[in-house]
Every structure is written in C-alpha cells, then in structure tokens.
Amino acid sequence: MLFEPVKTPAMAALRPELPSIKASEILKRPEPLAVINDRWGFQGYLGAFLARTTSWRNRYDLRPGLYAFGTPGDADEILVTANYKLTFDKLRRHLRGRNSWILVLDTKGINVWCAAGKGTFGTKELISKINEWRLHSLVNHRRVIVPQLGAVGIAAHAVQKSTGFRVHYGPVDARDLIAYLDNNRVATPAMRRVRFNWRDRLVLTPMELIPSFKYFWKYALAVGILFGFQPGGIIFANVLNQGGPYMVVGAAGVISGALLAPLLLPFLPFRSFAVKGWFVGAATVAALWAIFADSSITRAMIEDPSYYALWFSAFSVVFIPAVSSFVALQFTGSTTYTHMTGVYKEHKYALPFYIFAAIFSIAIIVGHKLFLLYVEFA
Amino acid sequence: MRYLLNVNTLEYNPELCTGCRRCVEVCPHAVFEMKDRKARFVDKNRCMECGACQQNCDTGALKVQTGVGCSAAILQSIFTGKPAVCGTGDGSGAGCC
Numbered sequence: 001m002l003f004e005p006v007k008t009p010a011m012a013a014l015r016p017e018l019p020s021i022k023a024s025e026i027l028k029r030p031e032p033l034a035v036i037n038d039r040w041g042f043q044g045y046l047g048a049f050l051a052r053t054t055s056w057r058n059r060y061d062l063r064p065g066l067y068a069f070g071t072p073g074d075a076d077e078i079l080v081t082a083n084y085k086l087t088f089d090k091l092r093r094h095l096r097g098r099n100s101w102i103l104v105l106d107t108k109g110i111n112v113w114c115a116a117g118k119g120t121f122g123t124k125e126l127i128s129k130i131n132e133w134r135l136h137s138l139v140n141h142r143r144v145i146v147p148q149l150g151a152v153g154i155a156a157h158a159v160q161k162s163t164g165f166r167v168h169y170g171p172v173d174a175r176d177l178i179a180y181l182d183n184n185r186v187a188t189p190a191m192r193r194v195r196f197n198w199r200d201r202l203v204l205t206p207m208e209l210i211p212s213f214k215y216f217w218k219y220a221l222a223v224g225i226l227f228g229f230q231p232g233g234i235i236f237a238n239v240l241n242q243g244g245p246y247m248v249v250g251a252a253g254v255i256s257g258a259l260l261a262p263l264l265l266p267f268l269p270f271r272s273f274a275v276k277g278w279f280v281g282a283a284t285v286a287a288l289w290a291i292f293a294d295s296s297i298t299r300a301m302i303e304d305p306s307y308y309a310l311w312f313s314a315f316s317v318v319f320i321p322a323v324s325s326f327v328a329l330q331f332t333g334s335t336t337y338t339h340m341t342g343v344y345k346e347h348k349y350a351l352p353f354y355i356f357a358a359i360f361s362i363a364i365i366v367g368h369k370l371f372l373l374y375v376e377f378a
Numbered sequence: 379m380r381y382l383l384n385v386n387t388l389e390y391n392p393e394l395c396t397g398c399r400r401c402v403e404v405c406p407h408a409v410f411e412m413k414d415r416k417a418r419f420v421d422k423n424r425c426m427e428c429g430a431c432q433q434n435c436d437t438g439a440l441k442v443q444t445g446v447g448c449s450a451a452i453l454q455s456i457f458t459g460k461p462a463v464c465g466t467g468d469g470s471g472a473g474c475c
Contacts, residue, residue: 148406152433337380338381343452351456
C-alpha cells in the first residue's frame with residue numbers, strides 16, 4: 001500500500017506518535033472549516049456598518065478555506081469567494097436556503113473585484129485551494145462557480161487545464177445567484193452588467209468623506225493658528241471670528257467633492273471627474289452666496305476695515321471648486337466604470353490647475369492675515 | 379455610464395478569436411457580442427480596462443493595459459516614478475483600497 005508506512009519496532013519506538021495513514025482516509029471527503037447559515041446576527045450588521053464607515057474594513061477578514069453552507073452533498077455547487085467578511089456575509093445572505101460548498105480564497109481581507117485586480121483572487125490561489133481542500137474527493141462533478149468580477153484575476157482555461165475543474169462565471173451581484181443557479185448556470189445579459197446606481201454610490205460616500213475630513217482638520221488647524229497669532233500672543237477670539245469663514249469653505253469643498261459629486265455623478269456635465277467636481281464646487285459657491293448674501297455675517301464682512309469680503313470672496317471662488325474637483329477625482333478609484341488610462345490623463349491636465357489653486361489660495365489667505373495686521377497696527 | 383472617450387487601451391485581433399464566448403461572459407460592461415462565431419465590439423468606449431477579457435482569452439486575441447484607476451495610487455506614481463499600485467492588504471502600495 002502506498003500510504004501505509006512500513007513500521008518496524010525500532011521506528012515505532014523512535015516516533016511512537018506517528019499515526020498510520022490509510023489510503024481510504026486520504027480519499028475521504030475533506031472536512032469543512034465550519035458549517036454556516038444565512039443569518040447575520042448583530043455582529044454581522046455591526047461589522048458591515050463599521051466596514052462601510054471606518055478603517056475597520058482593513059482587518060475585516062475570515063479564515064480562508066472550505067465552508068459548508070447548510071448540508072451540502074457531493075452533487076452540490078462549489079461557490080468561490082474572497083475572505084473579506086462583508087463579501088462572505090453578502091454571499092451567505094443571498095444563498096438563502098441553497099445547500100452549497102463555499103471555497104474562500106485568501107485575498108488578504110479584500111473584496112473579490114479589487115483582489116482580482118491585484119491578483120490575490122487569482123488563478124494560482126484558486127488552483128492551490130482546489131488541491132489543498134481536495135475538491136476532487138468532495139464532489140462528483142468538476143465545476144466551480146466564480147463570481148464574474150473575479151474573472152479579472154482568473155484564467156478559466158488555466159484552472160481547467162491544471163485541476164480539471166471548469167470555471168463557471170456566476171452573476172456580478174450575489175443577489176442574482178439563486179436565479180442564475182435555477183437557470184442552469186446561465187446568466188442573463190442584465191446579470192452580467194455591473195451597475196452604479198445612487199445606492200451603490202451612496203454606500204461609498206462615508207469612506208470618501210471621512211478620509212477627506214482627516215485633511216480638513218489639519219487645514220482648519222492651520223487656518224486657526226494663522227488667524228489666532230498676533231505679535232502680542234494668541235487671540236482665541238480671532239481663531240473663529242476671522243478664521244471661521246475660511247474653515248467653513250474648506251468643509252464646503254470637501255462635502256461638495258466627497259458627497260455631492262458622487263451622488264450627482266450622472267447629472268454633472270462632462271465625463272471628466274475633475275471637471276464634474278469643479279462644477280459641483282462652483283454650484284456650492286453659488287448656493288452659499290445665495291444663502292448668505294443678505295445675512296448679517298456678509299454685512300459685517302463688507303463693513304470690515306480689512307476688506308474681508310473681498311479677500312474672502314477671491315479665496316472661496318477658487319478654493320471651493322478646486323478642493324471639490326480634487327476630492328471628486330479621488331472617487332475614480334471607487335467607481336465601476338472609470339479606466340486607468342483616463343485617470344492618468346485627467347491628472348496630467350488637472351495637476352497644474354491644483355498647484356495654481358493651492359498657491360493662489362495660500363497667497364490670498366496669508367495676504368489677508370498680513371493686511372489685517374497692517375490695518376490694526378498702522 | 380461611459381468615461382473619457384477614445385483613450386482606453388483595449389485592442390482586439392479578430393483573427394485570433396476562436397469564438398469561445400469567454401469575453402462576452404466576463405465583460406461587466408457588455409463591450410463584446412458574438413457575431414458569426416466571433417466576438418466583436420458593441421461599444422469599445424464602455425471598456426474600463428479591468429482586464430477580465432484578456433485574462434480569459436486563451437489565444438491572446440485581446441490586449442488591454444490594466445491597472446488601478448485609483449487617484450491616490452496614480453498621484454503616488456507621478457511623484458515617485460514607480461508604477462501605480464493599490465494596497466494589497468499586506469501594507470504595500472497606496473493602501474487606499
């Protein structure tokens with residue numbers, strides 16, 4: 001027997017713990033890591049919320065390997081997925097009661113599409129997991145169902161050549177999985193299209209807003225220090241009295257680029273994200289002007305001996321659209337339809353504009369501060 | 379939705395096409411359709427350079443330059459001269475996604 005180690009008394013004495021492995025055990029069905037169901041529970045919802053809003057998503061993973069959903073048998077499907085917990089949970093939810101095997105690849109806790117782009121959800125990993133979990137002795141068919149967006153990293157013909165398993169590409173959205181399975185693993189053209197409706201865009205905005213606001217706090221601090229400092233020391237009243245409006249336009253630029261631009265995406269003019277972002281920013285300037293034109297704040301700015309209204313208007317008109325444009329351009333990394341060549345091209349044209357806007361804005365705000373000091377002390 | 383027109387790098391050589399349909403199957407933007415047992419473009423401008431068709435084309439009839447369309451990674455590559463890489467979960471790359 002190939003798998004029966006030759007045991008002599010001497011060997012047994014040397015390594016008494018060595019078990020004798022029988023061929024039948026090797027050919028036995030592999031044991032899944034766990035038996036799972038479609039319930040999320042409080043932890044699932046909390047985890048999903050944190051993953052959508054915080055850096056929690058960077059470590060929201062699970063152990064790669066084979067899982068049994070319900071009580072699958074040797075004729076049931078093998079579904080391949082990533083070890084990002086939110087991805088895994090969505091798959092579980094949409095499987096409803098369908099018994100199946102789930103093969104989780106090690107994608108370092110990253111979702112299927114992104115991981116496929118990076119190559120971790122890839123041909124090599126799939127082949128190695130098929131062999132490691134001995135899928136040949138698990139099922140009596142030779143097919144695995146891979147999410148369509150995983151195709152970016154998987155060469156179906158190479159997987160089949162190496163393992164004998166034919167890759168069937170499932171629908172883009174796990175929501176359609178049951179319909180796809182019921183349709184004899186044929187996806188309708190609609191199931192093959194990736195979409196980007198307002199809901200898809202909305203869930204992405206927290207992770208656009210929150211990282212952008214990290215830069216905003218630094219900006220607000222710098223503005224506060226600039227307007228607070230006087231030759232005689234720090235005057236805290238000035239931090240908000242004089243710096244406050246400048247802080248507000250910074251926040252307006254971020255909200256415009258990270259929230260309004262993604263939400264209004266299809267309605268904004270032109271295809272370029274930098275231009276789309278600039279347009280929302282310009283609209284934000286117009287909206288702020290319409291709201292505050294007749295307010296006591298504006299009157300106080302106009303009557304201010306440092307020509308506050310003039311400096312501040314010049315700053316806002318350039319700064320808000322520029323920030324909005326830059327932040328909106330960051331969103332290209334999250335969309336489902338932008339391509340890298342285009343994003344490169346946008347940067348080539350937009351970067352000089354951003355550099356100009358940054359220099360102009362710094363010159364105006366520092367100029368204003370110096371003029372304030374001049375008015376006060378001259 | 380279509381992004382900037384006439385700049386994507388997708389190339390297709392119909393002579394190498396064996397009609398296996400994989401490109402039609404994997405493309406998330408329905409760039410291809412089958413006609414007379416060969417693939418052909420429906421709308422090349424819908425391509426987002428994800429690379430799924432190239433990856434699954436056994437004969438190399440499809441070529442496309444893929445990469446992350448992520449601004450943070452591209453900015454980093456413009457300023458450092460290194461290729462644009464996204465976070466891969468092991469601390470390398472721009473770490474944005």
